[in-house]
Each structure stands twice: as C-alpha cells, then as structure tokens.
Amino acid sequence: MMSEDWEVRLREHGYRITPQRQLVLEAVEGLRHGTPEEILIEVQRTASGVNLSTIYRTLEVLEDVGLVTHAHIGHGAPTYHAVDEHIHIHLVCDRCRKVLSIPASVAEGFVNSLEKDFGFHTDISHVSVHGRCDDCAGLAPLPGPDDAL
C-alpha cells in the first residue's frame, strides 16, 4: 500500500508530484471512508496550511488517474475511497444512518443482468443502496433531522 505507484500514475497522466497530493492520498487510504471535509482535517494534522479547495482539486486528480473513487451516501457530501480497497457496496439505513459495507460480489447477478439485458456497464460501488437495517425494519422514522434520504 502506498508504493511509488502513485507517482507513476500521476506522471503518466501529465500531473506533477506534490506533497498535497501525497497527503490527500494517504489520508484517503487511512480513513477508508472520508468526505472532503474529513480528508481535509486528516491532512491538516500534518500540514495545517492546506486548503479545502486543494482537497477538492486533488481528489479530482487522484480520481482521474484511478487512485481513488467516490460514492454517494445520501444527499450529503460524497465519501472517497482508495481504489486498492476491496470493491464494496454501501448499505445505508435511512433510519439510524448506519452504513454497512458488503462485498460487491453480492450484486454480481444484478450487474450481469444490467449488462446482458440493457447493455449497461455498472460501477456498482459508486452509489449506495438505501433502505432499513434489520434493527430498524418496521420501526417508525426517527425524529430529528429526518434528512439525508
């Protein structure tokens, strides 16, 4: 993990090697799941001067060269992952907000149908699946910010 591959990846795409890019990548790998804001905080533990806009621009670059991906959990900020993570699907409970990560293989049949029947090539890890976790099934919605569906 975090070999020098990342430098090569960046160079191959015409990008430069900078401390910020290294720090962001390390933060994403360390956090395993992180919003831009969370990544900023992590990065600032080492380099307090780094700006949020740099995080956004850097994540875009890292995603472009295939070092990170992001997924949408509800309508808040997206979360970023390193690509060397196991590909996984997020199950988001709309009641308690818990997020379950499950192996992408569970969706294999589904993904294959989409490919075969609709010619659609799915990036299954990109979007989260919403619903109710076992504990919350059948319960009334929580009060409070019933947002983020």
Add this chain to the structure above:
Amino acid sequence: MMSEDWEVRLREHGYRITPQRQLVLEAVEGLRHGTPEEILIEVQRTASGVNLSTIYRTLEVLEDVGLVTHAHIGHGAPTYHAVDEHIHIHLVCDRCRKVLSIPASVAEGFVNSLEKDFGFHTDISHVSVHGRCDDCAGLAPLPGPDDAL
C-alpha cells in the same frame, strides 16, 4: 390518477389541503421525473406566485404521506416521482448523462440477497446506479463538465 385519494392521505396525517399541494402533486405526476426546480417551473405555469421554499416543504409533506418519492441521480438535485408510477431503477450513464429507467424487478435477486444475508430491507428505487451505457462503453470521458459522477 389524481383521484381524491390525495386529499384523504393528507388529512389522515393531519395536513391541510391547499392549492399549492395539489399543484405540486400534479406537476410531479405530469413530469414523471422532476427536480424541485423543474417542479417549481411547472407549478408556476399555473400559479406564478408559488415560491421554491414551498416546493421543498410541499414535497416533504407529500413524501411523508406516501404520495411521492425521490431518487438521487448523481450529486445534483434529486428527482421526484409520484408513487403510482411503476417502481423503477435509474441507470445513469456517467459519460453521456443519459438516464435509463428499468423495472425494479431486475434487482429482485439482489434485493432478496440483501434481505436474506444482511437483514437489509432495500428501497431499490431510491438511488441510481451509475456506469456506462452501451453507446459510451469503452469511450474516453467527455470533455466539458465531467461532473456529476
């Protein structure tokens, strides 16, 4: 479609019947897919004085009583549907932005696995599935706003 059921639904939940609520519901049904902004424009064709904040508040109410749902397509505004629509899944092409609606039944096996293996009760129509449509598979990303992933 658009029987008086909606009035009953609202009353049952202690909400009042207002022209705005009727117009928003009709707009959602007419548009089949609509963001709050699009719904506003549709509503304003009849009642130009209606405000965006009313659209948001009204959609929340209509969703609460089970007359509409929303789904997230990319990281922009969510789209709303009437619940009498067939339940469907959105396949969003990350290259050309095309949105394919497919019957939710395609995901039955997947949904069942989630239930059986993880105790997770899925609302499959809530979030869109991202990837590449047949036309765009294997092509380079589009230039321009390569956003909205």
Add this chain to the structure above:
DNA sequence: GTATATGCAAAGGGTTTGCACGGTT
C-alpha cells in the same frame, strides 16, 4: 378564531472558480 401554510429574504452546507503567488519540472 386558531393553527397551519405560504412568501420572502436571509443563512447555511457543499463545491467551484479567478487570480496572484509559489513550487515542480
């Protein structure tokens, strides 16, 4: 008449952008 809904305007998250400076190549 009373409580709820609405319009308006302002504030709030999350994200993007223009610009000048600084760093990588």
Add this chain to the structure above:
DNA sequence: AACCGTGCAAACCCTTTGCATATAC
C-alpha cells in the same frame, strides 16, 4: 524559465429557516 498547483476569497448551487402574513379548518 515555463507552467502547473496552491491558497485565498468570492461566487455558486441546492436547500433550509425565521418571521410576518394569509389561509384552511
């Protein structure tokens, strides 16, 4: 030395909120 990347601040989009007025009941 040339160009890319960064910090900063302002702008932007989408959504929420406070408050006074209007409306459904």
